[in-house]
Amino acid sequence: MKKAPIILAAVVLSAFSVTGVALVAVTHHLMDGRIAENQRIAMQSKLESIIPDGQFDNEPLEDLIQVSARDLLGAENTRVYRVRKAGEPTAVILDPVVPDGYAGPIQLLVSVLRDGSVGGVRVLYHHETPGLGDKIEERKSDWVLSFDGKSLSNPTPEGWAVKRDGGEFDQFTGATITPRAIVQAVKNTLIYVQQQGETLFEPAEGVTTAAKGAG
Structure with a gap:
């Protein structure tokens, strides 16, 4: 039995596996960033809703x-x-x-x-x-x-x-x-x-x- 096809199949499967893991990691990273940004925006909105208009010009989330x-x-x-x-x-x-x-x-x-x-x-x-x-x-x-x-x-x-x-x-x-x-x-x-x-x-x-x- 020739080993070349088996090795080739293993290489292809490994490549698919690595690519899949990489895609999942990238997607997870992008989603984490989007979730964090949405949370920041939501918190900023809540903070601003309990500060009287015209009473601030700084960034309370950072201060x-x-x-x-x-x-x-x-x-x-x-x-x-x-x-x-x-x-x-x-x-x-x-x-x-x-x-x-x-x-x-x-x-x-x-x-x-x-x-x-x-x-x-x-x-x-x-x-x-x-x-x-x-x-x-x-x-x-x-x-x-x-x-x-x-x-x-x-x-x-x-x-x-x-x-x-x-x-x-x-x-x-x-x-x-x-x-x-x-x-x-x-x-x-x-x-x-x-x-x-x-x-x-x-x-x-x-x-x-x-x-x-x-x-």
Whole structure:
């Protein structure tokens, strides 16, 4: 039996195998890049939605630090996006975790303006019950917008609770645990920012603080 055809067949099969692996690797790389870019765009949109118009000209996604304050922010590490206009601080946006949601942890975005008031709150992810706890999503109800403009003095400390607990924030019919936990998480975020003050804007190595379009 001649060995040449067998060797040729083996070479051809090997070539197809290598080509297939290479194509899969290239496709995977391209898809990873596209997914990452889509995620970046989605996050940028969320950040911009809770910053008042005209209040920034930097790139908050690039101007960020990580802090550790589990007691107030719910996780070992929390991102802080710094918002600036003409180089001056105007707000910070944090992504605290609500550890005690009804169906598990909930991650938020909370912007705190320079005057200590809430610029906006958005939900990044959750596992709450559809039709009940998922009303924390902006697309499901306007409940999350009730935080806009609030601060540690508005309402009073007692007012930072759901109405069932004597506070000013609505709860959902059949779902009190979720809004109760989020109200507390937003309040805790305000407390943290108040405690840290201007230190949240101190320069960090590798952080981009230039205005959009500069250079």
